[in-house]
Amino acid sequence: xxxxxxxxxxxxxxxxxxxxxxxxxxxxxxxxxxxxxxxxxxxxxxxxxxxxxxxxxxxxxxxxxxxxxxxxxxxxxxxxxxxxxxxxxxxxxxxxxxxxxxxxxxxxxxxxxxxxxxxxxxxxxxxxxxxxxxxxxxxxxxxx
Amino acid sequence: xxxxxxxxxxxxxxxxxxxxxxxxxxxxxxxxxxxxxxxxxxxxxxxxxxxxxxxxxxxxxxxxxxxxxxxxxxxxxxxxxxxxxxxxxxxxxxxxxxxxxxxxxxxxxxxxxxxxxxxxxxxxxxxxxxxxxxxxxxxxxxxxxxxxxxxxxxxxxxxxxxxxxxxxxxxxxxxxxxxxxxxxxxxxxxxxxxxxxxxxxxxxxxxxxxxxxxxxxxxxxxxxxxxxxxxxxxxxxxxxxxxxxxxxxxxxxxxxxxxxxxxxxxxxxxxxxxxxxxxxxxxxxxxxxxxxxxxxxxxxxxxxxxxxxxxxxx
Numbered sequence: 126x127x128x129x130x131x132x133x134x135x136x137x138x139x140x141x142x143x144x145x146x147x148x149x150x151x152x153x154x155x156x157x158x159x160x161x162x163x164x165x166x167x168x169x170x171x172x173x174x175x176x177x178x179x180x181x182x183x184x185x186x187x188x189x190x191x192x193x194x195x196x197x198x199x200x201x202x203x204x205x206x207x208x209x210x211x212x213x214x215x216x217x218x219x220x221x222x223x224x225x226x227x228x229x230x231x232x233x234x235x236x237x238x239x240x241x242x243x244x245x246x247x248x249x250x251x252x253x254x255x256x257x258x259x260x261x262x263x264x265x266x267x268x269x
Numbered sequence: 270x271x272x273x274x275x276x277x278x279x280x281x282x283x284x285x286x287x288x289x290x291x292x293x294x295x296x297x298x299x300x301x302x303x304x305x306x307x308x309x310x311x312x313x314x315x316x317x318x319x320x321x322x323x324x325x326x327x328x329x330x331x332x333x334x335x336x337x338x339x340x341x342x343x344x345x346x347x348x349x350x351x352x353x354x355x356x357x358x359x360x361x362x363x364x365x366x367x368x369x370x371x372x373x374x375x376x377x378x379x380x381x382x383x384x385x386x387x388x389x390x391x392x393x394x395x396x397x398x399x400x401x402x403x404x405x406x407x408x409x410x411x412x413x414x415x416x417x418x419x420x421x422x423x424x425x426x427x428x429x430x431x432x433x434x435x436x437x438x439x440x441x442x443x444x445x446x447x448x449x450x451x452x453x454x455x456x457x458x459x460x461x462x463x464x465x466x467x468x469x470x471x472x473x474x475x476x477x478x479x480x481x482x483x484x485x486x487x488x489x490x491x492x493x494x495x496x497x498x499x500x501x502x503x504x505x506x507x508x509x510x511x512x513x514x515x516x517x518x519x520x521x522x523x524x525x526x527x528x529x530x531x532x533x534x535x536x537x538x539x540x541x542x543x544x545x546x547x548x549x550x551x552x553x554x555x556x557x558x559x560x561x562x563x564x565x566x567x568x569x570x571x572x573x574x575x576x577x578x579x580x581x582x583x
Contacts, residue, residue, distance in 0.1 A: 199391075211355065218310040219285050220285055239317070253341065
């Protein structure tokens with residue numbers, strides 16, 4: 126069994142995107158996820174103004190060099206959570222734009238339980254924490 | 270009175286930390302943490318490995334399992350929660366539902382992490398943007414987060430001073446929430462002069478001491494000194510415990526002069542203190558007070574003791 130879904134996000138969308146499907150008992154599950162625009166150096170006046178505005182609201186003054194460092198540190202952040210019949214299986218919550226996840230009884234990727242997958246509902250949540258640019262594409266693939 | 274050091278906010282490679290479970294627990298042992306909470310972002314996969322590492326090593330270390338619930342609208346630390354709940358229905362306008370859900374899923378303590386870190390577009394979802402209408406299921410506010418190195422450019426962004434002021438106003442207005450610090454360990458760090466948290470030792474298990482202290486608002490955030498206080502009528506009697514060797518406090522505390530501030534909802538009184546070895550008695554009419562102790566002057570960076578919430582009515 127294999128399924129693949131894709132999506133396109135616009136800048137500033139945040140929230141959770143849920144994917145659910147029904148599967149049979151499986152001993153090993155592989156989830157691959159990737160997205161674009163993880164790092165976008167955006168020194169537009171709009172972005173610099175937004176940064177300065179946030180800092181001003183917090184009574185923080187920083188120099189132009191630090192503004193550049195802030196811009197350099199900005200990133201798109203999408204994370205993955207996996208549930209099976211309402212049982213939590215794990216999370217891929219690292220600063221990575223490619224996530225290759227293995228789940229099985231013998232071995233699982235960091236962030237995931239060592240477990241088989243029971244027949245029933247497989248729920249995968251894309252936790253969209255930050256999107257830095259329009260037309261940010263993501264792709265989710267599940268295979269057993 | 271005995272105290273117990275607790276580190277309540279820490280990560281491993283199971284989420285975005287750079288320390289393996291083995292490395293984090295060895296660091297905790299080497300730095301003399303007495304209790305360490307394991308609070309990876311949105312996962313509990315760490316716990317099995319934690320149990321294995323403890324079996325393999327004879328660390329005198331108490332572990333509290335938990336999760337840092339990481340949403341795009343703020344982070345919530347759920348201590349004692351050993352399974353991860355589904356937070357996909359979180360409503361930032363009714364966050365109390367999420368707090369309740371965490372408690373129903375085993376969380377004994379629920380805390381708000383780094384609530385005033387600067388928000389978007391500088392940090393991703395780290396600032397707490399949910400509206401709390403009812404603090405019934407909130408047990409503590411992280412008033413000091415040590416993510417950024419002291420003195421670094423980014424350290425301005427963390428909002429600790431604002432978090433302290435927020436917690437003080439909250440407590441003084443009658444809300445029963447404790448104050449804590451969190452190193453928020455993601456990697457190895459130098460043992461900087463950062464505030465750490467002590468809780469009271471009631472003679473219970475270390476975990477029970479932690480839970481009870483937070484519930485009773487008896488935690489203390491400090492760079493070394495601890496406070497022992499007691500109300501006798503309208504008199505607040507204060508002693509300082511300077512026996513902690515954190516950053517050699519027990520060796521250097523006599524080198525300083527201090528300023529103690531005692532705040533109520535409507536006023537702040539200030540006292541100069543030459544020696545922390547004396548006993549102090551203050552006349553206080555108010556039921557709720559917060560205390561701060563500074564070295565030399567009232568610069569925030571000179572705060573050595575904070576997050577002290579005193580209730581005269583209990």
